[in-house]
Amino acid sequence: MAGTGKSKKRLNAARELTQVVADYYLECQQAHDQGKPVGWMPPMNGVIEVFYAMDLQPVFPENWSPVCAAFGLTPGNFEVSEGMGYSRDLCGYLRNIVGYVYSDMHAAHVPLGGLPEPDLLISFGGGCIPAMKIFQILEQRFPSSRIFSADLPQVAVEDIRDHHIRYAVSEIHRLIDFLTRATGKKMDYDRLEEAVILSDKACALWDEIMSYRRFIPTPISAAEIGIMFVMVTRQGTQVAVDFLTKVRDEVRQRANDGIGVLEDEQVRLFWDNIPLWYNMGLFNAFEHMGGVFVAETYSAAWSLRLDTSNPLEALAMKSLMSYSLVSCLSIRRRKEMVLKACRDYAIDGAVFHQNKSCVPITIGQTDIRRALLKELDIPSITIDADHMDARNFSHAQFQTRADAFMEMLLEKKRDRGRPGV
Amino acid sequence: MVHEQHMVPFTEAAFHRTERLRNTAASGKKIIGYFCTYTPIELIHASGFLPVRIWGEQVRVEQAYTLVPNFICPYMRQSLERAMAGEYDFLSGLVQGYTCDIACGLFNVWKENIPLELFHSLPLPYNDTEDSRLFFREGVQELLDKLSGIGGCFSEDSLEETLMIYGQIREHLLALDVMRSTRRFAFGAEAFAAMLRAGFFLDPLEYLGMLADLKEALEEKEKSPAEGIPVILSGSLIENSPVLALIEELGGVIVSDDLCDGMRNASPAYGTGATPTERLLDRYMRRLPCPARARPSSRASLLLDQVRTSRARGVVFVFQKFCSPHLADYPSVSETLKKKGFPSILIELDEEGVMDGQIRTRLETFFSMLED
Ligand code: SF4
Numbered sequence A: 001m002a003g004t005g006k007s008k009k010r011l012n013a014a015r016e017l018t019q020v021v022a023d024y025y026l027e028c029q030q031a032h033d034q035g036k037p038v039g040w041m042p043p044m045n046g047v048i049e050v051f052y053a054m055d056l057q058p059v060f061p062e063n064w065s066p067v068c069a070a071f072g073l074t075p076g077n078f079e080v081s082e083g084m085g086y087s088r089d090l091c092g093y094l095r096n097i098v099g100y101v102y103s104d105m106h107a108a109h110v111p112l113g114g115l116p117e118p119d120l121l122i123s124f125g126g127g128c129i130p131a132m133k134i135f136q137i138l139e140q141r142f143p144s145s146r147i148f149s150a151d152l153p154q155v156a157v158e159d160i161r162d163h164h165i166r167y168a169v170s171e172i173h174r175l176i177d178f179l180t181r182a183t184g185k186k187m188d189y190d191r192l193e194e195a196v197i198l199s200d201k202a203c204a205l206w207d208e209i210m211s212y213r214r215f216i217p218t219p220i221s222a223a224e225i226g227i228m229f230v231m232v233t234r235q236g237t238q239v240a241v242d243f244l245t246k247v248r249d250e251v252r253q254r255a256n257d258g259i260g261v262l263e264d265e266q267v268r269l270f271w272d273n274i275p276l277w278y279n280m281g282l283f284n285a286f287e288h289m290g291g292v293f294v295a296e297t298y299s300a301a302w303s304l305r306l307d308t309s310n311p312l313e314a315l316a317m318k319s320l321m322s323y324s325l326v327s328c329l330s331i332r333r334r335k336e337m338v339l340k341a342c343r344d345y346a347i348d349g350a351v352f353h354q355n356k357s358c359v360p361i362t363i364g365q366t367d368i369r370r371a372l373l374k375e376l377d378i379p380s381i382t383i384d385a386d387h388m389d390a391r392n393f394s395h396a397q398f399q400t401r402a403d404a405f406m407e408m409l410l411e412k413k414r415d416r417g418r419p420g421v
Numbered sequence B: 001m002v003h004e005q006h007m008v009p010f011t012e013a014a015f016h017r018t019e020r021l022r023n024t025a026a027s028g029k030k031i032i033g034y035f036c037t038y039t040p041i042e043l044i045h046a047s048g049f050l051p052v053r054i055w056g057e058q059v060r061v062e063q064a065y066t067l068v069p070n071f072i073c074p075y076m077r078q079s080l081e082r083a084m085a086g087e088y089d090f091l092s093g094l095v096q097g098y099t100c101d102i103a104c105g106l107f108n109v110w111k112e113n114i115p116l117e118l119f120h121s122l123p124l125p126y127n128d129t130e131d132s133r134l135f136f137r138e139g140v141q142e143l144l145d146k147l148s149g150i151g152g153c154f155s156e157d158s159l160e161e162t163l164m165i166y167g168q169i170r171e172h173l174l175a176l177d178v179m180r181s182t183r184r185f186a187f188g189a190e191a192f193a194a195m196l197r198a199g200f201f202l203d204p205l206e207y208l209g210m211l212a213d214l215k216e217a218l219e220e221k222e223k224s225p226a227e228g229i230p231v232i233l234s235g236s237l238i239e240n241s242p243v244l245a246l247i248e249e250l251g252g253v254i255v256s257d258d259l260c261d262g263m264r265n266a267s268p269a270y271g272t273g274a275t276p277t278e279r280l281l282d283r284y285m286r287r288l289p290c291p292a293r294a295r296p297s298s299r300a301s302l303l304l305d306q307v308r309t310s311r312a313r314g315v316v317f318v319f320q321k322f323c324s325p326h327l328a329d330y331p332s333v334s335e336t337l338k339k340k341g342f343p344s345i346l347i348e349l350d351e352e353g354v355m356d357g358q359i360r361t362r363l364e365t366f367f368s369m370l371e372d
């Protein structure tokens, strides 16, 4: 049934993703078994390239949460963390990962072999509170791991000044020193440059893939957003570039051949906020009425073109911008970004996921919705849900609202006398 | 002999707060609002403006829900409600030292919806290194430039004076807190909170005078220690919540606190360094931390010290509902306390400000357990 469970994918390359994901987690386990230092870190920063350039293994506990959601592990993890006293009002990523690390991390039912234990914890002050707190809790769970507290100016994208960049660069230097001392591995600056170039290539490919969403009908929808996995975990590697090249080729082909996600595309939709990882099928929930999710805010934060001539500064900029771009740190910039996407992709209507688990992305949605209506005459709805906790989502309520919204959008299009764009 | 009259200036000031602030603004003095005590308000004052902490305080939220979801802390919902109703029309600007996601988000919601001359969010370092202090200093300079853009006239000399005033205020507050833990603060928890609250909107010089008078009067008082089971409050903002009265009614006596609008920002009173700016930075780097800026482990040990020094028997955690920094630290901090023999209880404050039967029953059980 549309709208529950897994999403319906149309790209062949997206099917290969399962292998890419499995390979990555296998690599993490093998690294651990072979004595290669494993470091856990938050995503959305420039640490990953540093890790690959120093031959260290990066692991992203936040990214593990969608995996848990997809494999149905989340309720059990919540039970553990909530039993420890972690409130249901806290971000589901935090409750999930805490529950996971405080239960049997490698039990038989844990998919992909689970996460290898960390030798290094790159604790974090620079994103949201839950992301910082996750690492502080992990420090207590893994007391023998070496800890680095990363510091990053929390500043809106439009307010970034030289001194913010200078500080971010000095923090990356401090990180490299720490990693050298903690692991005995040396930074290979040629490899770093290479990693930054590969990251930038991945971003360029990503942007190109997204650009085919301009086509009507769109050859790729939000249901394929899982391909973002490589943007999170594989930046700075050839794996990401190879995989995205395949995706790009396929999407380009589909666009040129006029093959859409839907044969009869009627309404083009935009999604704001994190997907419901336990219910990716939601992205197909509008399809029976000709509605397709063409674009989403969330993916933009992972694609930032880098100035490869200055790797450290490029990574500093990436660190400064990625969280800011999608969160309430920069409502104005986010608004501009959403308006631009809705214009570029000829969006008819937007769905705002009011996400109980992620306040930083939810705050500001009203301002964006108002601007969409006022400046582009694009109507929107809000749905109450949660990107991790299924208990905060009512499917029946959602479907009723979604259908009513679609009817309204279809009618609006009919009134304008241009069905199907 | 101390009379209620010594508290009157504080309660009176609170009663006429809005009117007073409107008069101040009308007299030509600019008023700059802030949310968190990590905002270096000394820079605002030394620029010739009056810093005022935005309050929420038990107002029914309606309009604000058109801009924000209902799962953010009531403090921020309520203050936005007041702003939308025009209650903060005396403000010229809003300056915020970066702390939590909600404060940052609401800063931006204000920026989009409440017309003010100046909005500035100041990113703060988490680490204390040479580079981080340099970064902090550069951020301070950026803020000063913005303040001067709306007519501020800052100098190191004016900052020196401001630091003295705020330093003395903090010294008085620390002394009054000691009186509280030795049970010599005569007026109970609500009065103590009212005394602290006045410091968020009064001209600091006037406030300093009021504190000095109060302290003197209390020092002269003959000793009749307050009865009750000693506890510490720890958490986010408490504002004028009825929870204070409820704790006392149930036999508790609050001997100290680690609250956002309590004593957390009072220590240390001064920073060290060669110049006034250095001293300002130093104090902010070394102040007692809020969970948005520190690890649960370090907060747990600071809280333990405080419990021991004030001879409290347990801790009442009082959080604004949905307050992630505090909620995330709570399991680990309360566990540490428990291991050291100090029980605790968690109360979450929602918008209505009413203490429902369930909270009362839980607190009753908690205090009867502490009594044994
Ligand atoms: S950004 Fe949102 S989803 Fe991510 S950790 Fe923070 S609160 Fe959770």
Ligand code: SF4
Binding pocket: B073, B075, B076, B100, B101, B102, B103, B236, B237, B260, B292, B320, B322, B323, B324, B325, B326
């Ligand atoms: S720290 Fe807590 S109470 Fe304070 S603004 Fe943030 S969420 Fe609200």
